[in-house]
Amino acid sequence: MNDTPLLSARNLTIGYKTGKREPRIVSEALNLDLWPGQLVCLLGPNGAGKSTLMRTLSGLQPALSGEIIIDNESLVNLKPVDLAQKLSLVLTERIEAGNLTVRELVALGRTPYTGWLGTLSEIDKKKIDWSMDATDTKRYGERRMNELSDGERQKVMLARALAQDTKLILLDEPTAHLDLPNRVEMMRLLHNLARQTNKAILLSTHELDLALQAADKLWLMHPDGKLVSGVPEDLVLNGSFEAAFIKNGFHFDRNTGTFTIHKEASSTPIYLRGKSNLVFWTKRALQREDFVVSDDPDLLHKIEVMEGEENPVWIFSDGLITKKYLNISELLADLQHIKKIK
């Protein structure tokens, strides 16, 4: 039964004490729970307080007030070695590990069980092997850390956290240096890991679309420090998601779950219909050109897009003329003349 959270925050205030001045409060009245088997993504704009929260929850910096409970014990009462058996932390900052090989660095994840000079047992070696397989880092296991790319290094740091074999894993921007396929792969790995091993995983990220797809829950930090938690789809549908990232010139499209560059409301409206994937990409191009794409069939300007014999075909009509196009480039070029003059 998953009836106790692995990590809880009660009435937590996070921030910074700056000498004799009033402390700088980043966020307060936080009540949070991380449950076994859950992948939670912490999202928020720059400066909202994601790193501050991650650092506070993992004991790297003190809370200003309130309590953090990890696996039924108060964080302040946990000795470092006990904490290291319960929680592993992956930060984005580069660590100085130039001379260590990848395998040696991953093996450091076993330190809470072996001690600094401890010999690795068969169980330790198995955990190291498993972690390197899971993160696909074995291929360069004998290379030195200073011979790796940023993305490769990031995966090794995850392997070390996996080798630590804790019920809780906290990761600060684990996808920051990864290319798109590796970002997707990393999210899938963390999602599966939470499901299959019942670990609780909290990661902070700027990957809004990946987080929307992979997270069981989002913790959304607003610029004013307010934190809203919920299932991703609920937060999109109730407007919390776009509220957290509200910025002039950007518009969140609830239909596609993506942010678009906001266009002037006075732009020319065009009725667009056709096959959904073709409509999707045509709409993107039209919106980039300031057109308002509408589902009102009574509009003067209409575009229909359909599969042709070899390529898609776009049919434009404005009541007077009807013209056929074989690519979006030519369609856009011809549409310039119907743009409203502002």
Ligand SMILES: Nc1ncnc2c1ncn2[C@@H]1O[C@H](COP(=O)(O)OP(=O)(O)OP(=O)(O)O)[C@@H](O)[C@H]1O
């Ligand atoms: N050492 C510090 N002393 C005082 N204030 C700090 C300190 N570090 C960060 N802050 C402030 O705390 C706030 C939250 O910063 P934090 O780094 O947690 O944001 P973040 O959400 O992780 O941002 P980003 O997405 O840019 O990484 C910011 O206003 C920042 O200026």
